[in-house]
Amino acid sequence: MDLAVIALCARPLVASAARAGLSPLSLDLFANLDTCAKAARCVRVHRSNGAFDGDDLIAALTNLGPAGLPVVLGGGLEDDPALMERIAARNPILGNGPATVRVLKDPLALAALCGALRIPFPDVSLNAPDAAFAARPALEKKIGGCGGGHIRRRAAGDLAPPPDGFFLQQEVSGDIYSLLMLTNGTEVRTIGACRQWHAPDDTHPYRYGGMVGPVALPARHASAIEAAARDIALACGLVGLVSVDLVIGADRWWLVEVTPRLSAILDILDADPLPPLLTAHLAACGGQMPGPLPMPKEHRACAVLYATAEVIIPDGQWPSATADRPAPGTVVKAGAPICTVHAAGTAPAAAEDQLTRRFIEVREWLGLEAVELAG
Known part of the structure; x- marks a missing residue:
C-alpha cells in the first residue's frame, strides 16, 4: 500500500490513485464495488450520526495501515478536527491539517478573512x-x-x-460554481471550474445533486473570482488540491465556502490529457508544482441518484455509466445515495443531456419510476 485515503465516499480519490498507479488503503462508509476493485484494501467504517465512528476509523487505520503511512483526506472530517488530529498523530496527512481546517470552517473567522481580503461573503x-x-x-x-x-x-x-x-x-441567489486550484503554499494554479446543482427533497432542500465541467466562469466576474481564490489560498498557506464554492448572480458574486481538501470535482476534471490529479496533489504538498496543465478533452457531468423509498440492489451487471455501486442485496434507505451516474459530451449542455438519458436508464435498471433530473 502506498497511502491511505479516507472520506465519507472514497471512490473518487481511489480512482485517481489507481489512475496514478498507486495502491491505496480505502476507508469510507460504503466500501462500494468499484471502490474495492481499485483499492489495495477497502474497508467500510462504522457510522455515527451519519459521519465516521472515530474509534472505528482509528482502529481500522491502526490495524491495516502501518505507522507513517501517509493519508489523503476527502470529505467528511471538516466537522471533526479532533479526529484529524488523532489520524495525524500516527499517520501524516498529505494536505491541509486540522489547524487550517479549524480556521476555514469557523464561519466568523472565514468572514473576517474575506472582509480583510475584500472578498464578498454573505x-x-x-x-x-x-x-x-x-x-x-x-x-x-x-x-x-x-x-x-x-x-x-x-x-x-x-x-x-x-x-x-x-x-x-x-442566503444569496445565483448559480453555484466550484473552482478547483492546486497550490504549494506559495504558488496557486487554477485547474478548472464546474457548475453544480441541488437534488432537493422535502427535508433536504440544498442537498448536493451533481456537477458539470469544465465550464467557464461568467466573464464579468472571472478575473475577480480567480484573484480572490488565490488570495485565500496564499493567506492560509493552503497546499494540494483545494476548491472554493461560489454563488454567482447576474450582477454580483459571493464566496460561500472553502474546501481545503480533495472533493467530488475529481469526477469531472481528473481526466486525460490532465495528469492524475492525486499525483499533482501529492507533489504540491511536497512543494512541487507542475508546468501548465491542459484542459480535459471532453466535458463531463455526474449526478447522485438518491433513493426516494427503500431500494434493494438487484443482481446483475451495473450499467457502465455508474459509479459508487453497492453490492447486490444491499438495502439503501430512503434519502440515501444509491449511486453516481456519469456522462460526457462535446460541450457542457451535451454532457448534461447525456446525463439525463443515462439517469433514466439507471433508474429503469433498478426498477424505479422515472423522475426529472435536477439541473
Missing part, C-alpha cells in the same frame, strides 16, 4: 440574529458540514439562535 452569525438579519432570507448550516444535506432555510423573522454546532448565513 453575512453570518453564531448567535440569535437581530431583526435586520432575520428579515432577510437566511440559511442554517452545520459548521464543517459537507454535501448540502445539512442546510435548512430559516423561517422569515425567526429570532432563535442556531442549534449548537450550526451557524446562520444570509
